[in-house]
Amino acid sequence: MPHSTQERIATRTPAPQPRVRVVRKHNVLVRISHWLNIPLLLGLIVSGISIYWASPIYQHNPNPQTGAFDYFADAGIWICAHLPGLRDYASPPDWVYNHASLGPYMLAPAMRLHWCCAYLFMLNGLVYLAGVFAGGEWRSLLPRLNDARGALRIAGYYLRTPFMMFRPRRRNPPHFNTKYNPLQRLAYLSIPVAGLLSVLTGWAIHEPMQLSWLAALFGGFDTARMWHFWLMWIFILFAVPHVFLVFVDSWDTVRSMITGWSTRLEIGSRANEP
Amino acid sequence: MNPEQNGMQLKPIRKSVPEKASHGLFRERAPEIIEVAPSTLRRRTRRDLFVFGAGAIAALAVGGSQLPQRVLQRLGVDQGRSITPKDKWLLNKAQRLDDDVAEALYSPNRLVPTYTKSQITPLKNNYNGATPNPGYISKWRLTLDGLSSGVTVSLDIAALLARHQIHDQITRLVCVEGWSAISWWSGLRFDDLLHAYPPVSQAKWAHIESSVNLDANGNPDPYFVSIDLLTARHPQTLLATHLNGQPLTAEHGAPLRLLVPVKLGLKNIKAITRITYTKDEPPDYWAKRGYSRYDGI
Numbered sequence: 001m002p003h004s005t006q007e008r009i010a011t012r013t014p015a016p017q018p019r020v021r022v023v024r025k026h027n028v029l030v031r032i033s034h035w036l037n038i039p040l041l042l043g044l045i046v047s048g049i050s051i052y053w054a055s056p057i058y059q060h061n062p063n064p065q066t067g068a069f070d071y072f073a074d075a076g077i078w079i080c081a082h083l084p085g086l087r088d089y090a091s092p093p094d095w096v097y098n099h100a101s102l103g104p105y106m107l108a109p110a111m112r113l114h115w116c117c118a119y120l121f122m123l124n125g126l127v128y129l130a131g132v133f134a135g136g137e138w139r140s141l142l143p144r145l146n147d148a149r150g151a152l153r154i155a156g157y158y159l160r161t162p163f164m165m166f167r168p169r170r171r172n173p174p175h176f177n178t179k180y181n182p183l184q185r186l187a188y189l190s191i192p193v194a195g196l197l198s199v200l201t202g203w204a205i206h207e208p209m210q211l212s213w214l215a216a217l218f219g220g221f222d223t224a225r226m227w228h229f230w231l232m233w234i235f236i237l238f239a240v241p242h243v244f245l246v247f248v249d250s251w252d253t254v255r256s257m258i259t260g261w262s263t264r265l266e267i268g269s270r271a272n273e274p
Numbered sequence: 275m276n277p278e279q280n281g282m283q284l285k286p287i288r289k290s291v292p293e294k295a296s297h298g299l300f301r302e303r304a305p306e307i308i309e310v311a312p313s314t315l316r317r318r319t320r321r322d323l324f325v326f327g328a329g330a331i332a333a334l335a336v337g338g339s340q341l342p343q344r345v346l347q348r349l350g351v352d353q354g355r356s357i358t359p360k361d362k363w364l365l366n367k368a369q370r371l372d373d374d375v376a377e378a379l380y381s382p383n384r385l386v387p388t389y390t391k392s393q394i395t396p397l398k399n400n401y402n403g404a405t406p407n408p409g410y411i412s413k414w415r416l417t418l419d420g421l422s423s424g425v426t427v428s429l430d431i432a433a434l435l436a437r438h439q440i441h442d443q444i445t446r447l448v449c450v451e452g453w454s455a456i457s458w459w460s461g462l463r464f465d466d467l468l469h470a471y472p473p474v475s476q477a478k479w480a481h482i483e484s485s486v487n488l489d490a491n492g493n494p495d496p497y498f499v500s501i502d503l504l505t506a507r508h509p510q511t512l513l514a515t516h517l518n519g520q521p522l523t524a525e526h527g528a529p530l531r532l533l534v535p536v537k538l539g540l541k542n543i544k545a546i547t548r549i550t551y552t553k554d555e556p557p558d559y560w561a562k563r564g565y566s567r568y569d570g571i
């Protein structure tokens with residue numbers, strides 16, 4: 001009988017001072033690995049784009065006027081032609097590389113930075129796994145049977161939200177009786193899965209001879225390179241709404257990733273979470 | 275310790291869902307609700323913000339210092355005042371670790387995948403500088419040094435071809451830049467040359483040079499690579515004379531180039547003119563320019 005225990009405690013404790021109620025939300029290892037992901041993924045992406053530049057996968061015949069043959073170079077030329085103040089930019093084809101990577105012709109330092117971040121990223125993945133199992137949080141990440149419908153409901157809610165300022169009465173987000181809503185579960189699970197696939201495809205293209213079976217698993221060396229390239233976009237596509245929703249949501253959510261606890265006691269999650 | 279200070283260790287007072295719902299390995303557990311004094315909570319929040327903030331500053335400092343000088347200048351961090359170290363110790367450590375891992379993964383008995391003739395893809399001339407004028411080919415000779423006999427041997431291509439069996443293989447060449455090409459290569463095994471002209475007994479390395487290599491302006495720029503003898507003895511390491519059934523052209527390193535599919539393309543030196551066996555690791559053209567020394571793939 002839970003009630004009687006509570007009463008006993010209440011009668012025994014002398015006049016308690018006001019207390020707050022909190023729940024543990026994230027294991028300390030999960031929190032550490034979460035924040036370490038930011039510099040590591042940033043380092044992997046900027047060095048990765050420099051490495052990509054040495055031999056772009058997606059290229060076309062050189063443009064007769066600009067000589068550019070890859071789509072990032074085309075994007076740089078377009079940006080410099082259309083954004084004010086960039087008309088006199090020294091090398092428009094390099095604009096994207098100068099702003100999203102270490103810059104062109106930086107293959108050797110980019111590879112060193114990539115290996116450094118990659119080994120730390122693999123270690124960080126183990127820290128995350130240790131934390132997610134030690135804290136039992138892995139259960140909250142497992143997909144459920146009707147997650148597809150729930151994820152669509154929340155995605156629809158997010159997409160309608162900008163228009164709700166005209167109809168404030170209708171502004172109640174879908175509620176779910178779980179720590180994360182289905183879209184969160186999908187997003188939070190896809191990141192460790194993408195991390196694992198990035199590591200595997202990374203090894204496949206780093207050691208395509210000694211680990212030729214791994215390269216073959218991803219369709220061979222050249223296809224594994226494409227996998228590795230597109231997996232980068234999963235992290236970028238995740239990070240944009242993730243960071244946006246953190247700012248939309250309350251301080252409690254950010255704090256829970258630093259201190260580990262939250263003052264939101266109910267297990268249910270509202271849609272407005274990152 | 276009084277219970278106020280030990281607030282976070284307090285026992286949960288209530289389960290928010292019935293006990294039954296917690297059963298099953300995969301079912302989400304209800305969170306434990308903990309009562310804690312507000313002062314404790316504030317103190318812990320401050321402490322954690324400080325610890326994580328200090329960690330972020332440390333990560334920024336270490337990470338930032340490891341960025342290349344040119345990037346730091348572009349970001350406006352280091353305007354030539356050399357406040358950041360030129361020696362990227364952490365990146366160098368990572369490179370050494372990665373070389374050690376690649377060396378540990380290497381197995382002398384593991385063969386690289388081979389392909390069929392229908393899978394052959396075009397191979398571009400990736401000479402870093404200008405392509406040498408084919409005039410050198412008729413005067414070409416291979417010099418071997420560091421042999422157990424103590425003499426320096428000079429061979430022409432006819433002598434090499436007459437004495438050794440020619441092997442064919444269709445393998446993939448992987449460039450450090452990221453592209454790769456499948457080609458049909460023919461040549462003698464490096465291992466056969468090592469048996470015919472054995473190196474000094476303490477030798478662990480081959481220093482392979484090409485004196486005909488040119489820089490981008492067409493000036494002489496000798497190319498040289500270091501190859502560990504374990505790799506040189508691999509059955510698929512060839513001293514190639516033919517590409518896709520035709521004698522090598524100047525673009526692909528006529529008359530003799532190294533074909534070592536377990537290494538990146540930059541170790542596959544073209545137009546070899548000299549092989550010297552050494553006890554200590556010899557210098558390497560691209561390692562001097564910041565690339566890996568081992569380049570095992």
